[in-house]
Amino acid sequence: MKTKTGRYSGYIRPFSFAFDLIIINVFSMHLTELSQHFIFSPLFISCAWFLIALNLGFYEVYRYTKVISILNCALKQGIVFTLFCLAIAFFYSGESDFKEIIWFTSSSLFVILIVKLSIYYFLKKYRVLYGGNFRTVVLLGNTKSIAPLQHFFTDNPDYGYKLIKIFDLENDKRNQILDSFVFILEQKIDEIYCSMSDLTHKQISDITDFADNNLKTLKFIPDEKQILSRNFKFEYYDYIPVISLRDIVLDETLNKAVKRVFDILFSLVIILGILSWLTPILAILVKLESKGPLFFVQKRNGLNYKEFDCYKFRSMVLNDEAHLNQVCKNDARVTKVGKFIRKNSIDELPQFFNVLLGDMSVVGPRPHMVSHTEMYALRIDKFMVRHFVKPGITGLAQTKGFRGEVETDTDIINRVKYDIFYMENWSILLDIKIILITIFNTFKGEEKAY
Template identity: 60%
Template sequence: MKNKTGRYSIYIRPTIIFLDLLIVNLLVLLCMRPAMSNFGYHTILTLFWLVISYYSGYYEVFRYSKGIEIFGKLLKQFFYISLITFAYVGYKYKYVTTDEVGFYILSSFILVGLLKFSIFILLKKYRILYGGNYRNVIIVGSGKNVDELRNFFTQNPDYGYNLIKIFDLKGNKKEALIDCSNYVIEHKIDEIYASISTLNNREINNLIQFADNNLKTIKFLPDNKNTFFRNLAVEYYEYIPIISLRTIPLDKEVNKRLKRFFDIFFSLLIIICLLSWLTPFISIIILIESKGPIFFKQKRNGLNYAEFYCYKFRSMHLNPIADLEQVQKNDPRITKVGKFIRKTSIDELPQFFNVLLGDMSVVGPRPHMVSHTEMYAKSVDKFMVRHFIKPGISGLAQINGFRGEVETEKDIINRVKYDIFYLENWSLLLDIKIIFITVVNAIKGEKKAY
């Protein structure tokens, strides 16, 4: 049987839509009383399911989509379906209970979610085992980005990309591009990946025109300066297109308020349930071992570079260089109690008061001491971008191994890359994922937690 290529096999999406509608409609019969199972409600449910999924991109799941992204789409879909269901129940309140509606929504969420993830995983397995549902691709250009993409294609067969050839354009570029165009047609290539750094504007426009005229998908790798490695946003001043270098989800008022609500809720939960009894205990053992205050406060830079006092349980003997030198492995300044609370990240818990006060967020780029911020701002490219959002107790860089001491230039560069990715791709689900991994790492113990 000939393998089919393309973004989706033509039957996959319609089949998934049919099965989803079948599940949510059949469960009305099983979970709620007959009064809800009528032609009017089934029509409303089906219609709204299709409309909501269209505008929310619920079925826009690609082979490179991440599990957390798919789960987010599922949550969004059922949030709106829940509103519609409860609104209809308000009209039929005499014939169905809130418990029955809640059980229906939960059952639908679980079954539709299982179906969605099962198909996503099975498609990945199918690509690996049988080589089906793949796309033939070529790469045009050369350089570090091209090498990284080639390695990605060859090392991740589950994504379903079949790299056929690389046109490095190192010889006669004009002839090579003509050969490339002919090759795409002759070998039925589905997607073209072109390196911007290898091509000039005219060659890029010619490639786009060729792809459009031959129904081929073309995608570009960013240049060496990462000019295009951003969430570019296009706005119009009347009819004049203006490109912003990045979009920051937390610039939107609704996202800002959602994150703030979560921060207040989560910080109060930790303060009431954990710090209320842990603080007296930690305070006693800190004072028994060494003289000094229970809490250590240090000026750090936060949102828009504003300075604030960041609070921690004191883990070191009093010393005059606490605000100048970062803690190192086997640092003699650290007390015995300090080693334990730093290893388990207990020393960071007072920062939930910073969150409650609004200086920090539960998740965000880790704030540096002022002296280090000034140093990195001069030496590390894009370091100041981190200050577009509030700093956090934990962050994406920290759960990926870039916490604690900055031992090499690579450490701070990668930390900045993760922080910028976070601020450009923020979601509440990403925050929850980071919190979960942070807790797991704290329990296991981390290599750089000293």
């Protein structure tokens, strides 16, 4: 899992992508005749560039990425993109000017690469000269095990890692680990690096639980003889192998952008197509049956544990327990209209305004009341991991039957299990699948929809 980036870091990749598309389309119009033969060539070229980049990870450049890796990826990007342009030129014009296409793609890639490397080196200089765009880290392990990474952090300030403290585990290992937990919380450390060979399975589990429950990035330094699960993600700082224990797909900027665009479009369809006419009707029905506002607003925890106002159609009479106790079966607080809209999940539709505002996503872990979040965080292991992504109106756990009232700890444990799986295996197709299953279940009716 990755820590949140600096204040402006999140804008670098979107800016880079937008700039690249402008370069490609401008060069295409001036250096080729593709637009004359095919009016939609700019759209096709842009989509092709995006899909190729997404598949090759062209925009996945991190502070520890080596220049040779950037150049290697750029070469692959250029070759595949050139082949596509040659194919589209031949298909729509019946012929292909090989030199023209090569000149266009090579010129575009050269300019894009110059800008990409300029940003890369600028950030390196910025970190050294101004101390910005850095992440604070601590090391846990024996001196010999952590020495290579310690020297890397110390000798390479341009990578943007600030080594704050080393916890030597050669003596009094248990207390050193406990002391590190206190220090990490007090100093608001961003990332934890541990030597796997110096820890027992129990200690690894304890450190993992601590990181998950406190939203800290955790990475392990592997021993050469250790065999790793294929779920681990290898990263290299220079030539030092480092393991990311949890790979959250939605940490990637391009994936965030794709999901955000989908969320905006989908929420607009629901708001304009359904809520625009349904809201006035429900306003009349709800107010005729009971006094109070149409909307029920409740504080819930979202991305990075931040609180936000979650909107719902009011389905209960006004009561003092609404923010403390979940609705249970045959709950006397639920009105007749409320029973109907809860049964069909209509009461959740105003949350599409939350999606449009950016507090929620269409699909993601369901947010809980603040009081329940605090309770589950203390009682259920890894519960806090859910807050590494935006909460959703529906989620994988809900499609598996774990929705509504939490009757036993098993219900919430299974929710956490499916939520973590979703975070680590996200794709836009998985979102669409979850939405379709949710719609099907809504029409079919669900046992816990009350």
